[in-house]
Amino acid sequence: MFRETITHAGGTTEGTASETHAVTLLVRAARRQYAMEATPAGGALITWTRHVFGPGGNSLVLVDRSIRLDPMTPVGNLTDTVREDLSLVDGDPRARYDLVKGRRVITGTLWQVPPFPTAGLRARRLVVEDRGRVRLTLTARLGLLAHAHRTTTTAPRGWYHPSAYESAGLNRPGRRAGLLRDSTSAAVCSCLELSAVGGDREHARRLALDHRRAVTAEFVADRLAVPVNA
Numbered sequence: 001m002f003r004e005t006i007t008h009a010g011g012t013t014e015g016t017a018s019e020t021h022a023v024t025l026l027v028r029a030a031r032r033q034y035a036m037e038a039t040p041a042g043g044a045l046i047t048w049t050r051h052v053f054g055p056g057g058n059s060l061v062l063v064d065r066s067i068r069l070d071p072m073t074p075v076g077n078l079t080d081t082v083r084e085d086l087s088l089v090d091g092d093p094r095a096r097y098d099l100v101k102g103r104r105v106i107t108g109t110l111w112q113v114p115p116f117p118t119a120g121l122r123a124r125r126l127v128v129e130d131r132g133r134v135r136l137t138l139t140a141r142l143g144l145l146a147h148a149h150r151t152t153t154t155a156p157r158g159w160y161h162p163s164a165y166e167s168a169g170l171n172r173p174g175r176r177a178g179l180l181r182d183s184t185s186a187a188v189c190s191c192l193e194l195s196a197v198g199g200d201r202e203h204a205r206r207l208a209l210d211h212r213r214a215v216t217a218e219f220v221a222d223r224l225a226v227p228v229n230a
């Protein structure tokens with residue numbers, strides 16, 4: 001279950017969205033190529049712009065629209081152990097609940113999550129039973145996605161003393177008292193697949209955001225646009 005916040009012409013509207021409704025929203029948004037980003041809590045932010053008639057009704061103006069999905073139960077800390085257990089459940093279509101000495105466990109083809117962590121995964125709404133099978137909730141999947149793509153940007157070097165090699169070009173603009181300025185900033189991601197350099201830190205932050213949006217759109221198109229049990 002998610003809290004759904006819609007930003008539209010009249011302001012914002014809040015409501016609730018079931019997992020099925022949230023999947024529908026994300027898949028539709030991906031088809032329309034709206035920007036979308038998974039949040040660390042296990043939700044998502046969908047944003048797009050729309051042309052509407054401005055005051056007077058004669059000219060079209062661009063306005064921002066968004067739908068924010070916040071999980072009722074945020075995923076919390078996704079430790080290595082939790083992520084390993086979730087990976088077992090996610091990778092095995094035979095994952096199901098079983099009882100061992102009267103205590104509930106999740107079992108798969110060749111593995112078992114013991115009672116205590118099983119209780120934790122259930123209480124945190126990271127897994128759900130669906131037609132006899134235990135699967136990850138959308139919240140867990142979005143939270144894992146955000147966790148896999150934690151981006152950072154490096155601080156620009158700023159003014160610095162040029163090396164002997166660079167000193168040869170000191171007559172160029174940007175020189176100050178023999179110093180050169182480097183405002184570039186690198187955008188990196190914990191997935192190690194992003195290596196981009198922005199002209200300044202704001203640009204690098206934009207590159208990092210573009211990456212997080214790209215992986216979210218890819219996840220929605222590849223993993224959500226088909227029925228889970230297909």
Ligand SMILES: [Zn+2]
Pocket residue numbers: 148149150189190191192193194211215
């Ligand atoms: Zn990444």
